[in-house]
Amino acid sequence: MVYEAQQGHPGGDFSATDILATLYFGVLRYDPKKPRDPDRDRFVMSKGHCTGAFYSVLAAAGYFPEADLSTYMEPLSMLNGHPNRNYLPGVETNTGPLGHGLPVATGIAIAGQIDNADFRTFVLTGDGELQEGSNWEAALTCAHRKLENLTLIIDRNRLQQGARTEDTASLDPLDDKWRAFGWHVEMVDGHDHAQLLDVLSASPKGRGKPLCVIANTFKGKGVSYMHDNVAWHHGVPNKEQYEQAMRELV
Amino acid sequence: MSAAAPSKSGFFDCRDSFAATIEALAEADPRIVTVVSDSVGSSKLGNFRKKFPDRMVNVGIAEQTLVAVGAGLANGGKVPFVSAASCFITGRALEQVKADIAYSNVNVKLIGQSSGVAYGELGPTHHSIEDLAWLRLFNNMKLIVPADPWQTAEAIKAAAAHDGPVFVRVSRMAVPALERPEGAKFEIGKAETLVEGTDATIIANGTMVHRAVAAAKTLAAEGISARVVNMATVNPLDEAVIASAAETGAIVTVEEHSVRGGLGGAVAEVVATTNPVPMRILGFPGFVPTGSAEWLFDHFGLNEAGIADAVRQTIARKK
Structure with missing residues (x-):
């Protein structure tokens, strides 16, 4: 997609792919034919720039034909560079600017709490994105309201657009921060489907706290020259690089 | 669901109307909830919280x-x-209003309380004279600036009935109930003509409407026939009423907002591109000096005398 569109954010796509695949094919309750079903589990893609991964998984989940992926970012495509709920079924809220997903997911989870509904709300943020203060506003409300029906997954690839997070505005100790905010924290290998499945599919009932899953990942996972390489936050492989990436990913 | 009972002076705080209406709507529709940021008292939602404790979300x-x-x-x-x-729900959260509400096109009602310069002496940090200019850029968001308690109640009901984003700008400044013909209705996007006139048209909204009506009375005594239009909806505009106003040959707009990009700017966009006539935009020039709201209105000519003067001067520019 990124190669065809000649733009995108492949590094973050690859760090999030295993998380998204685990959610859509092992955790979330949804019917792609009823994308606004009130009882569906909600997934909010806060790192909205990683549509390469998000759209691929939505297509594989049946929300739209996989053939449409080739229209990524073309004029009038429903596959905008950042997801739009009014174009594309399966998108819950329009993201792109960072730090928007968790606060919106908080509202969704509160609606579920008011109705005593049993749907769950999941939100995936990047780690650099946590530098946005809006996340921490929402973190307070989630803990205050004991939103056990809400799960935050942090794609902890330790790289933001320009440099390592710890060389920019450090986040560590990230787990302690979330605990201090009143959340239950789990640390997993974000490329290990079994570990992800284990923490994400466990019933939240009775936990009494929102869940934060810190998924340790690598930007550019699966493609040797992108692996943990800040240069691939956004970037487009040339023909040779594209063919190499496809060989390595198979 | 009627507007609040008259106070001794005959002036009303439209927040009472908002509160009474939202309580009545919530009785009938279990989907209705309120969301506040430690703004229960300033929104007059204390009674709502008592009645519906589980349907108020306070995020701090x-x-x-x-x-x-x-x-x-x-x-x-x-x-x-x-x-x-209003100053915080718009300015502080503008990107959330843009991305989460307007661009996502979701069914959320934003209520901007104590708008304009209601917080007079507290200064420009707490004034909200930029809100309409900011929000007017979101084409799918309905913007309503009610002028009195009845219209505030009607605007809240209309907002609840509309499926999509709506901003209602509520004032705490005391305003009288406007005189209207029996059976008057409020509809989003429809302006109401409160005073008929042929020499000029005053287009006002919110707290400025009753001042515009008073100015028209002053002018009538001089033999100047000034129409008064209450343009409560700033988006979408009632373009037919603006076209008709242009036919009077002179337009004065007046609002408790900056002269940049609010009601006046919106009306000017239509007038300039359809039937250009002399216009005057009354409002605040930008950050204002220290003073009470009433003092600021007088200082910037947002009163009966100032509006009447502007009408005389604009009529004088007719060719």
Whole structure:
């Protein structure tokens, strides 16, 4: 997609792919034919720039034909560079600017709490994105309201657009921060489907706290020259690089 | 669901109307919830909280989350009324209003309380004279600036009935109930003509409408026939009423807002591109000096005398 569109954010796509695949094919309750079903589990893609991964998984989940992926970012495509709920079924809220997903997911989870509904709300943020203060506003409300029906997954690839997070505005100790905010924290290998499945599919009932899953990942996972390489936050492989990436990913 | 009972002076705080209406709507529709940022008292929602403790979400002093939680509640099937000081719900959370509400096109009602210069002496940080200019850029968001208690109640009802984003700008400044013909109705996007006139048209909204009516009376005594239009909806504009106003040959707009980009700017966009006639835009020039709201209105000519003067001067520019 990124190669065809000649733009995108492949590094973050690859760090999030295993998380998204685990959610859509092992955790979330949804019917792609009823994308606004009130009882569906909600997934909010806060790192909205990683549509390469998000759209691929939505297509594989049946929300739209996989053939449409080739229209990524073309004029009038429903596959905008950042997801739009009014174009594309399966998108819950329009993201792109960072730090928007968790606060919106908080509202969704509160609606579920008011109705005593049993749907769950999941939100995936990047780690650099946590530098946005809006996340921490929402973190307070989630803990205050004991939103056990809400799960935050942090794609902890330790790289933001320009440099390592710890060389920019450090986040560590990230787990302690979330605990201090009143959340239950789990640390997993974000490329290990079994570990992800284990923490994400466990019933939240009775936990009494929102869940934060810190998924340790690598930007550019699966493609040797992108692996943990800040240069691939956004970037487009040339023909040779594209063919190499496809060989390595198979 | 009628407007609040008259106070001794015959002037009303439109927040009472907002509160009474939202309580009545909530009785009838279980989807209605309120969302506040420690703004229960300033929104006059204390009684709502008593009646519906589980249907008020207080996120604390956190406006970005305030607005975003509104978007999330709508996703969860609620009809959220998000209520806080207009200066913060718009300026502090502008990107949430843009991305989470307007661009996502969700069914959220934003209630901008104590708008304009109601917080007079507290200064420009607490004034909200930029809100309409900011929000007017979101083409799918309805913007309503009610002028009196009846219209505030009607605007809240209309907002609840509309499926999509709406901003209602509520004032705490005392205003009288306007005189209207029996059976008057409020509809989003429709202006009302309160005084007929042929020499010029005053287009006002919010707290300025009763001042415009008073100015028209002053002018009538001099033999100047000034029409008064209450343009409560700033988006979408009632372009037919503006076209008719242009036929009077002179237009004066007046609003409790900056002269840049608000009601005056919106009307000017239509007038300039359809039937250009002399216009005058009355409002605040930008950040204002220290003073009470009433003092600021007088200082900047947003009163009966100032509006009448502007009409005389604009008529004089007719060719």
